[in-house]
Amino acid sequence: MSGLLARYEDLLASGELRPDPEQRSAAQVLAQVQDGLEAKPATGILGKLLGSKAAPVRGAYLWGGVGRGKSMLMDLFHDTLAIDAKRRVHFHAFMLEVHQRIRAERAKEAGDPIAPVAAALAADVRCLAFDEMVVNNSADAMIMSRLFRALIVDHEVTVVTTSNRPPKDLYKDGLNREHFLPFIALINERLDVVELNGPTDYRLDRIAGLATWHSPLGDAATAQVREAFFRLTDFAPEDAAHVPSADLDVGGGRVLHVPKSLKGVAVFSFKRLCAEARGASDYLAIARAYHTVILVGIPLLGPENRNEAARFVTLIDALYEHKVKLFATAAAAPEELYTRGDGAFEFERTVSRLNEMQSADYMALGHGEDG
Numbered sequence: 001m002s003g004l005l006a007r008y009e010d011l012l013a014s015g016e017l018r019p020d021p022e023q024r025s026a027a028q029v030l031a032q033v034q035d036g037l038e039a040k041p042a043t044g045i046l047g048k049l050l051g052s053k054a055a056p057v058r059g060a061y062l063w064g065g066v067g068r069g070k071s072m073l074m075d076l077f078h079d080t081l082a083i084d085a086k087r088r089v090h091f092h093a094f095m096l097e098v099h100q101r102i103r104a105e106r107a108k109e110a111g112d113p114i115a116p117v118a119a120a121l122a123a124d125v126r127c128l129a130f131d132e133m134v135v136n137n138s139a140d141a142m143i144m145s146r147l148f149r150a151l152i153v154d155h156e157v158t159v160v161t162t163s164n165r166p167p168k169d170l171y172k173d174g175l176n177r178e179h180f181l182p183f184i185a186l187i188n189e190r191l192d193v194v195e196l197n198g199p200t201d202y203r204l205d206r207i208a209g210l211a212t213w214h215s216p217l218g219d220a221a222t223a224q225v226r227e228a229f230f231r232l233t234d235f236a237p238e239d240a241a242h243v244p245s246a247d248l249d250v251g252g253g254r255v256l257h258v259p260k261s262l263k264g265v266a267v268f269s270f271k272r273l274c275a276e277a278r279g280a281s282d283y284l285a286i287a288r289a290y291h292t293v294i295l296v297g298i299p300l301l302g303p304e305n306r307n308e309a310a311r312f313v314t315l316i317d318a319l320y321e322h323k324v325k326l327f328a329t330a331a332a333a334p335e336e337l338y339t340r341g342d343g344a345f346e347f348e349r350t351v352s353r354l355n356e357m358q359s360a361d362y363m364a365l366g367h368g369e370d371g
Helices: 003-014 021-038 044-050 070-080 091-107 114-122 138-154 181-190 202-206 219-233 237-242 270-275 280-289 303-321 347-356
Strands: 059-063 086-090 127-131 158-163 191-195 246-251 254-258 260-262 265-269 292-298 325-330
Touching (some): 003 021, 003 070, 021 059, 021 158, 021 191, 059 070, 070 086, 091 127, 091 138, 091 246, 091 280, 114 138, 138 158, 158 191, 219 237, 246 280, 254 265, 265 270, 270 280, 270 292, 270 303, 280 303
Parallel strands (some): 059 158, 086 127, 265 292, 292 325
Antiparallel strands (some): 246 254, 260 265
16 A cells, blocks of 8 residues: 555544545545656666666646645645655746746747756656646746646656646636647646545635634634634644745745745735735735635724725735635724725725625635636
8 A cells, every 4th residue: 555545544544534535536546656656667687678767657637626635635645755856836836936947048048948947847856746736827828838748758757736627727718728738638648637526625624613804903813813724734733833934926026925834825914915015916926826815913994004905905806816715813894994095985895805705605616716
């Protein structure tokens, strides 16, 4: 039995996971990938006859609705994969890195940058594991077919990824999508596509009974969003001082520090996001990178806070449009946050969105999913 399946069985036996046929099938596919990667090539005379290089290993593409256990299975796969040449990364962060490498190659004026970038990414890596593959801009779409063909075919990197969408719906209705279609064909050719799309939303189960908007500000409100964070990330509360942080590329050579960043959940203060000079690109980067945002310390806003209010409106628009789950601590209910000042009338749309974002229907939507 592979390390992944053994760990999966232990979690079932302990009651931490419920029996779920689709989850088990997905775990078995990932176990096959794991077995292939861990298989040692033949040595001695047989190795000379057959060639000692390990054979290419098919990857896996797990897709399905929010909370179905895709990230949990990816955790098990990566944690129990007994090879050193592995890398796990959020897909959005990976593509930002790719574009940075391409810019550096183009600065050398050395021809097509895709081949050297793919070679650098594949160096000492046999398995690339991605969280939340989603394609929502033409810049990514235009290079992905060539980049991933080089990684998978030329360098024999095994790709394992999760997504909320089936391959055929990636970059759906996107600009110049015909250039992206070879990437979809590559997925179907080189990865086992596994649907994990049953009716149970385990992420919602984890936060069952927790409200998302907490006021007034104070210890009680803070305790509630803290509880949400630990339930969503499975991080041990007693180890709270060691929650990882991150630096998010927000474009234009700028980076936004994320004080707490784990498993698609980010924690920010209102002051960090709305009192500092920020624009729509910052908020879009957050909305694309995180399925859940915990925003703390939202104050009452008045005429003197019109800039903060305007930024807050833009932030909520970005989160809402990407179906990001929002947990918040605030001085008051949404209706009472900004009643006087420039844009107070327009703020009513934000109030409406904040209330909708607390609903069960909104919370059940997948990250980036059209409502």
